[in-house]
Amino acid sequence: MTIFGCTGCGAELTAPLTRVALPDSAHQKHGYHATAPVLMGPGTYAVDPAPSGPPWRRWSEISPEEAEAQGVHAPVCALSFGAQGAVALAPGDLRNTAVIPDRCGGHCCGLDGSDGPNLACLRCARPVATRIDDCPLWQVVWLEARAVRRIRDEPEAPAAGWDEVVAGEGSAPIDLSGGWNPRWEATVGAALARLLAASDGTPLAVPDGPLAPLFRRALDTLLPPGPGARTVALAGPGLPATAPSPDLALVPRHPGTGEVWRPPGGTIPVPLEAAVWVWLARAPERVLLPVTGGLPEGVERDDPLPLRPWYRFRPAGDVFFHTLARLPEVRRPWLRALYEERRERPWADPF
Incomplete structure (x- = not known):
């Protein structure tokens, strides 16, 4: 302390x-x-x-x-x-x-x-x-x-292990007003900059699921279309390994030490704040069920209904530009051109 x-x-x-x-x-x-x-x-x-x-x-x-x-x-x-x-x-x-x-x-x-x-x-x-x-x-x-x-x-207690971090409380993506949590907008903005820097200018494919509304539209807007897309997936402690391994993995950043979890093999890690990562890692489990029995697919109980955003997700543009300007990869001609062109109209899609 x-x-x-x-x-x-x-x-x-x-x-x-x-x-x-x-x-x-x-x-x-x-x-x-x-x-x-x-x-x-x-x-x-x-x-x-x-x-x-x-x-x-x-x-x-x-x-x-x-x-x-x-x-x-x-x-x-x-x-x-x-x-x-x-x-x-x-x-x-x-x-x-x-x-x-x-x-x-x-x-x-x-x-x-x-x-x-x-x-x-x-x-x-x-x-x-x-x-x-x-x-x-x-x-x-x-x-x-x-x-x-x-x-x-005074000496502080040892940092929590990854098992303890994963068992912690996640950060909900939607606030009570129906707006997107600004912490999510910020950490996705920072991760988006790092994904672009690691992409080498090639398309990035985001699978269906909780990552898609956060990253797919932004990456499709900022990167050129074409064949040979590299894959992006969620990875981290407690999640099963996928085959083949993704080219880039969104992984947790330790909330205490800032350490980034390292995936095996040659997968490139891209950090997310741990509270956001934890919620995403548990997202498939967030299905509302009655006390007994089940409901047809796509039908949800109404006690209460889950919070839904009233507008489309947009990464935090100021965090995106702040992060990208501090990555050495921004000196590459294609990414420098994208950075300068986007700074001229910072509120344009996807921001």
């Missing part, structure tokens, strides 16, 4: 926290809602290895060598040259801070962090964190890497 404190005075700024992997949705804009979801679970934190905050520089001011040193291989609007290692946590896990009144800029319904750190240490008034809760953004607090330090860092 870790407690973060102020580097200026040593005051405790957080509850005890356990480190987890940074969510794919960390920098996602998911729509305009009066109350946005909370990014991090209670009692957890994640570290963003990329620089964040000022100074910012426009792409035209950055040399290719400087961009690649930050792991960026394709044009973006601007890059941060601030400190690495910002810490994300749930707002409820923050302690001993106060809002800085003149840094409360926001777009619509809350704070968006555009004015820089907006929370100060109560003891010494040092700016230490940025609270974000504006309507298109996840609710989160980002601790400034240079303003905080670990003041208690």
